[in-house]
Amino acid sequence: DIQMTQSPSSLSASVGDRVTITCQASQDISNYLNWYQQKPGKAPKLLIYDASNLETGVPSRFSGSGSGTDFTFTISSLQPEDIATYYCQQYDNLLTFGPGTKVDIK
Amino acid sequence: EVQLVESGGGLVQPGGSLRLSCAASGFTFSSYWMSWVRQAPGKGLEWVANIKQDGSEKYYVDSVKGRFTISRDNAKNSLYLQMNSLRAEDTAVYYCARDRRYGDYGHAFDYWGQGTLVTVSS
Numbered sequence: 557d558i559q560m561t562q563s564p565s566s567l568s569a570s571v572g573d574r575v576t577i578t579c580q581a582s583q584d585i586s587n588y589l590n591w592y593q594q595k596p597g598k599a600p601k602l603l604i605y606d607a608s609n610l611e612t613g614v615p616s617r618f619s620g621s622g623s624g625t626d627f628t629f630t631i632s633s634l635q636p637e638d639i640a641t642y643y644c645q646q647y648d649n650l651l652t653f654g655p656g657t658k659v660d661i662k
Numbered sequence: 663e664v665q666l667v668e669s670g671g672g673l674v675q676p677g678g679s680l681r682l683s684c685a686a687s688g689f690t691f692s693s694y695w696m697s698w699v700r701q702a703p704g705k706g707l708e709w710v711a712n713i714k715q716d717g718s719e720k721y722y723v724d725s726v727k728g729r730f731t732i733s734r735d736n737a738k739n740s741l742y743l744q745m746n747s748l749r750a751e752d753t754a755v756y757y758c759a760r761d762r763r764y765g766d767y768g769h770a771f772d773y774w775g776q777g778t779l780v781t782v783s784s
Contacts (some may be wrong), residue, residue: 592771594707603767645707651697656707
């Protein structure tokens, strides 16, 4: 089974800050990785697919990069509405989510 | 507008059974893989099972194999999850999600329902 890790598990940043989250797979998954945003009490929302492709309608301040085992998710300028938990998810072998990164405003 | 509406959650005793339903609208249901994803209280997301467009392929996370069965009725635009031999650790919000496939290998959960809570407790 492919295991996914994320760091940090939580972070606090100021409005306008650049925020970076990393996701690591236990084996090479090429670019078979997606990123989701989940706001409290809501269903997850797809933000990035295939490691770096922005889903239609998602603001351009969100971006993703990486391939193989190491991936990065970035919010270029944190906004109050970005308060949420962010999950990576691999689909190379079945489907596995990372443990999530909770993002708060400082 | 794509809509996924889950139902069927509730309180059930350990060892009991429950059947979840997901009513889909706003897209051609029979053209998409579909999945169930769950989230235990205060925890992360866990994919549970998925099913091919015609029901010919089904996959499960190891922890539910032999206890849960995913199925669909394309005539009714509906997805189901039959859950048997329920355990306390199955307590979670269960989401229905559209499983978008593209290209040779692409996949993403592009639409989600609002979820239905299953509580397994005596």
